Amino acid sequence: MRPTVRTIASGLLAAFLAAGSSSALAPAAAADPGVSDTEIVLGGTHPFSGPASAYGNIGKGIGAYFDYLNDHGGINGRKIKWIDKDDGYSPPQAVQLVHQLVEQEHVFVVFDTLGTAVNTAIRPYLNQQSVPQLFVATGATTWGKDYKQYPWTIGWQPDYQAESILYAQDVLREHPKAKIGVIYQNDDYGEDMNAGLKKGLGSHQNLIVKMASYETSDPNVSSQIATLKGAGCDTVMIFATPKFAIQSMVAIAQQSWHPLIYLNNVANAIPYMRAVMKAAGPTAANGIITTYYLKDPANHTRYASDAGMKLYNEIMTKYLPSGDKDDGNYLYGISIAYTMADVLRRAGKDLTRKKVMDIASNLTEKDNPWVYPGVVIRTSPTFRFPITQMIMAKWLSTDWSPTGVLADTRALTMAATK
Amino acid sequence: MPVAFAIAIVAVLPWLVPTFVVFDLMFVGSYAIAILGLVILTGMNGQISLGHGAFMALGGYVVAVLAHAAGWPYWASIPIAAVACGAFGLLFGLIALRLAGVYLALATFSLAVATPSFLKHYKSITGGFGGMSLQGVSAPAGIPLDAQRWLYYVIWAVTGLAFLASALLVRGKFGRALRALRDNPIAAVSFGVNPYVYKTLAFGWSAVLAGVAGALFAIPTAYVSPDTFSFALSITLLIGAVLGGIGTFWGALVGGAVIEFLPFVAQQVNAAAPSVVYGVALILVMLFVPNGVVGGVLGLVRRVRSAPPKTT
Numbered sequence: 001m002r003p004t005v006r007t008i009a010s011g012l013l014a015a016f017l018a019a020g021s022s023s024a025l026a027p028a029a030a031a032d033p034g035v036s037d038t039e040i041v042l043g044g045t046h047p048f049s050g051p052a053s054a055y056g057n058i059g060k061g062i063g064a065y066f067d068y069l070n071d072h073g074g075i076n077g078r079k080i081k082w083i084d085k086d087d088g089y090s091p092p093q094a095v096q097l098v099h100q101l102v103e104q105e106h107v108f109v110v111f112d113t114l115g116t117a118v119n120t121a122i123r124p125y126l127n128q129q130s131v132p133q134l135f136v137a138t139g140a141t142t143w144g145k146d147y148k149q150y151p152w153t154i155g156w157q158p159d160y161q162a163e164s165i166l167y168a169q170d171v172l173r174e175h176p177k178a179k180i181g182v183i184y185q186n187d188d189y190g191e192d193m194n195a196g197l198k199k200g201l202g203s204h205q206n207l208i209v210k211m212a213s214y215e216t217s218d219p220n221v222s223s224q225i226a227t228l229k230g231a232g233c234d235t236v237m238i239f240a241t242p243k244f245a246i247q248s249m250v251a252i253a254q255q256s257w258h259p260l261i262y263l264n265n266v267a268n269a270i271p272y273m274r275a276v277m278k279a280a281g282p283t284a285a286n287g288i289i290t291t292y293y294l295k296d297p298a299n300h301t302r303y304a305s306d307a308g309m310k311l312y313n314e315i316m317t318k319y320l321p322s323g324d325k326d327d328g329n330y331l332y333g334i335s336i337a338y339t340m341a342d343v344l345r346r347a348g349k350d351l352t353r354k355k356v357m358d359i360a361s362n363l364t365e366k367d368n369p370w371v372y373p374g375v376v377i378r379t380s381p382t383f384r385f386p387i388t389q390m391i392m393a394k395w396l397s398t399d400w401s402p403t404g405v406l407a408d409t410r411a412l413t414m415a416a417t418k
Numbered sequence: 419m420p421v422a423f424a425i426a427i428v429a430v431l432p433w434l435v436p437t438f439v440v441f442d443l444m445f446v447g448s449y450a451i452a453i454l455g456l457v458i459l460t461g462m463n464g465q466i467s468l469g470h471g472a473f474m475a476l477g478g479y480v481v482a483v484l485a486h487a488a489g490w491p492y493w494a495s496i497p498i499a500a501v502a503c504g505a506f507g508l509l510f511g512l513i514a515l516r517l518a519g520v521y522l523a524l525a526t527f528s529l530a531v532a533t534p535s536f537l538k539h540y541k542s543i544t545g546g547f548g549g550m551s552l553q554g555v556s557a558p559a560g561i562p563l564d565a566q567r568w569l570y571y572v573i574w575a576v577t578g579l580a581f582l583a584s585a586l587l588v589r590g591k592f593g594r595a596l597r598a599l600r601d602n603p604i605a606a607v608s609f610g611v612n613p614y615v616y617k618t619l620a621f622g623w624s625a626v627l628a629g630v631a632g633a634l635f636a637i638p639t640a641y642v643s644p645d646t647f648s649f650a651l652s653i654t655l656l657i658g659a660v661l662g663g664i665g666t667f668w669g670a671l672v673g674g675a676v677i678e679f680l681p682f683v684a685q686q687v688n689a690a691a692p693s694v695v696y697g698v699a700l701i702l703v704m705l706f707v708p709n710g711v712v713g714g715v716l717g718l719v720r721r722v723r724s725a726p727p728k729t730t
Contacts, residue, residue: 049693050650086685091549091646092639093681096442100682103438117549121641124551186538188547215535 034108061333168200308369477632507625549643663710
């Protein structure tokens, strides 16, 4: 028995050493990690597998933009090397991968890690290591709010609470006697949306008649919709991710119910609306209200002559030929990569992490080609919510039609995060 | 002798590999302990659990809650996690007595599925969806080790203790009773083995191990959330047990290494579809070494020497 087990043990040793040796040969850290004369190394993680794998396309969009950029001269003479890992939407997996990105790949910054739990998990480590955690792909308020404790972390997209505050204000303005029903995802996302709705309603919270939640493991949400209908609601807030938002809209139509619907931004891409109309009839989506802050690549008529959208199509055709151009996740990735590249460009030839962080938190970017026209990406050292502008829109048979002017939630967000 | 060899490997490894691999190796220790629980429960006693991720969650949250609510140091909360999980495991073991085979698998699986919702619901204790962050660990004053290696040695010391305690436990009467109940329950009972006592104890001890594993999982991650202990974790543990070899303690160690490193290797092979690579690897192992890596190696050695090995 003994030699047998010894064989196993030596096998183990060999396996361990083999696992480690490839990385042991990695070059020693330079004075400025991740920056050489010819290259800037950026690292990120996305869910390419698991329950949220649709968001993996954001990472692919980022890669496509950096490829495009490298073919057009890079940034101040340096090319970008983009290392993107699969975290499967799992916080512990992301923690291990980020250790690997920082300690093995020696990335200059960690960019666009996705998901609230994932980013919460890696934030203490990155801040302790003084590695910038730039433009995280989640709209929780903590990314903008807690900069004193975590100075190396910053978000990008509008915070969720600001979005639902806008819906609340619209209700108070247009339908002050509404009976509101809410369907929401039972997680941090739904919780944030609900908090914003309540803040926005202020002393009129009694307008909320019924709240119904679902778990992402639920097969469908028609019983929740029936509950809202049964409670006598005439206005429905859909705070749900795409699959469940589509189910909600279809269930409302199938139950011959005609409430006013507010649909959250994360589920308003045109392909989803087409799916609703296909299942529930061509007029089922009419009158639904939502908000926007990016251009929708599936809206072929509105942006037919838009320079940014032409560039988007060009980048997609050349660098991601297999990708569906109508998928807004690619556009999100390309747009956020533009901001990342912009910050690196402004930081100039002498790149330091400190300098990049200073610029990211003192930014005015007016020329991002893929945000909704007029949206300015703006931060200051004490206000770290880069995108605060959104446009409300109404669905008219084939397309979202903007209503009113760009709303800026900056003041709201400032007040709400005090 | 092989044990001494293994200890020597564990001792020198952090000085041979890069720091992030040292970090990964901590999770190997944690996984190995949880899988050891399955080796004892499933391999030796024939009870299938698809819910050990839930016990890991309990262990991890005990550490986090004690640190948050009472300011306990991480090392002091590990035994509490073990006791809490042991108590819960004994309770669940009493239920498990009435179920066998696929029914027990389903009952334990429901535990794994319910755990994230449960953690989300009691947010005043658990921090809800957002989870809880833990303090980073550093070496005590006077010990010339960096934080990473210090924590590595702490985790592997606990791993060693868990393996030692389990080895002592199953060495004598207890282990024989477990195996007898698995292989021929009627004969075992007629020889005076009380199936209720032994099956419940096996479940309890297995839960203790999973709880310790959960604690050791939470400490280096420095963060717990419902997503940390998804139901997929329970299945991953069983995969590790089967891949490593569910029949031996060494299988738990190999299984821990496999489930820690296989996802990374899969990403290296094909970044676009790591889960496909993972799945193919699983099928290949099941086809060619159905007894797991350790079982396969043992079989190979056996064939080479063409002499029947002594039974343990």
